[in-house]
Amino acid sequence: MTYVQFIEAIEKKIKKEVTEEKRVSIHTNMKNNGVKKRGIMVTEEGINISPTIYLEEYYKQFLCGRTQDAIVKDILELYEKIRFQDSWKDGEKLKExxxxxxKIVYRVIGRAANQELLREVPYKEYQDLAIVYYxxxxxxxxxxxxxLVKNEHLKMWKIREEDLYYHACRNTQEIFPCEFMQMKKILEELLGFEEEEGPGEQMYILSNEMRNYGAAALLYPDRLRMAGEVIGENYYILPSSVHEVILVAESEAPEKEELEALVKEMNETQVEEEEVLSNQVYYYDRNSGRLIP
Known part of the structure; x- marks a missing residue:
C-alpha cells in the first residue's frame, strides 16, 4: 500500500468513527522549502480553524505491522487533545x-528555497534568510x-510590514523564550549520564524553549552579544535547522570552508527537507557586534 492509498484508507475509517457534525478530509499544506505534506483534517461546525494531522509516522508504524484500526484510534485521541476549543470560534478576531x-511572531527560513512562498507573504531579509510572520x-x-501572515492579510488589516516586524520583535521572545545551552549539557539530557570533559566544551545550542523554529532566536535583542560574553571570543554560527543553530568558539572550530562542507552534508543527509535553514556559516565578531557571512 502506498502512502497516498494509506491516507485515503485512514480517511474512510475516521469518517465512520466521528459524529455527523465533524467533517473529515485530506488536506495538503505547503511547508517550508516548498515541501508539500498531506494529512487528515477534521473540521467541526462553529470552529473555523482546525489542525492537520500528518501521517508519515503512522505510515511507518503501518509498514511495521500496526493495524489501521489501532492507528485510527491514536489519531482520534490526538485530535481530541489538540483540537481548537472556544478561543478562535469568533472568526472576526482574525479580521481585526x-x-x-x-500574537504576531516571526520565524526565519531560507530565501533561496522559498521563492514561491515569499511571493505571497510580507518578509524582511536577514543575511541569506527571510523573516516571515505568523x-x-x-x-x-x-x-x-x-x-502564516500573507500579503492579503496586510490589505485586510490595513497595515505595513514594518508594523508586523515591530510587534513580532516584542512578542516572539516573550511567547517563545530563548534557550542557550552548552551542547554537552543537551547531550547529557538525552543520554541520561554526565560526559567527561573534552573537545566541544565551547559548543552551544541557541533555540527557544519549545525548540520549534528556534533559529529565530538569532534575532532576539542582544542575544548574540550575550552569547559572545559566555563564549569569551568570536564564534561561528552553524544553521543546523530552522529549529536551532549551533555556536562554536573560533578557537575550537576548523576553517570556515570545512564548517560549510559539514553543514551542507548534514542538510543533505541528516536534516528533514522542510527543516533545512541554510548552508551558509556565519561569523560573529564581538568587537563590531556584526554577523558576517
Missing part, C-alpha cells in the same frame, strides 16, 4: 489587527497552532 497583534493562535504542551 488590534485583536491579534499581541499569528500564534495556540501554544501549549502539544505544540503550536499558527497561521
Amino acid at each position: 489587527y488590534d485583536r491579534i497583534k499581541d 499569528v500564534a493562535l495556540e501554544v501549549d504542551e502539544y505544540g503550536i497552532a499558527s497561521m
Whole structure:
C-alpha cells in the first residue's frame, strides 16, 4: 500500500468513527522549502480553524505491522487533545489587527528555497534568510497552532510590514523564550549520564524553549552579544535547522570552508527537507557586534 492509498484508507475509517457534525478530509499544506505534506483534517461546525494531522509516522508504524484500526484510534485521541476549543470560534478576531497583534511572531527560513512562498507573504531579509510572520493562535504542551501572515492579510488589516516586524520583535521572545545551552549539557539530557570533559566544551545550542523554529532566536535583542560574553571570543554560527543553530568558539572550530562542507552534508543527509535553514556559516565578531557571512 502506498502512502497516498494509506491516507485515503485512514480517511474512510475516521469518517465512520466521528459524529455527523465533524467533517473529515485530506488536506495538503505547503511547508517550508516548498515541501508539500498531506494529512487528515477534521473540521467541526462553529470552529473555523482546525489542525492537520500528518501521517508519515503512522505510515511507518503501518509498514511495521500496526493495524489501521489501532492507528485510527491514536489519531482520534490526538485530535481530541489538540483540537481548537472556544478561543478562535469568533472568526472576526482574525479580521481585526488590534485583536491579534499581541500574537504576531516571526520565524526565519531560507530565501533561496522559498521563492514561491515569499511571493505571497510580507518578509524582511536577514543575511541569506527571510523573516516571515505568523499569528500564534495556540501554544501549549502539544505544540503550536499558527497561521502564516500573507500579503492579503496586510490589505485586510490595513497595515505595513514594518508594523508586523515591530510587534513580532516584542512578542516572539516573550511567547517563545530563548534557550542557550552548552551542547554537552543537551547531550547529557538525552543520554541520561554526565560526559567527561573534552573537545566541544565551547559548543552551544541557541533555540527557544519549545525548540520549534528556534533559529529565530538569532534575532532576539542582544542575544548574540550575550552569547559572545559566555563564549569569551568570536564564534561561528552553524544553521543546523530552522529549529536551532549551533555556536562554536573560533578557537575550537576548523576553517570556515570545512564548517560549510559539514553543514551542507548534514542538510543533505541528516536534516528533514522542510527543516533545512541554510548552508551558509556565519561569523560573529564581538568587537563590531556584526554577523558576517
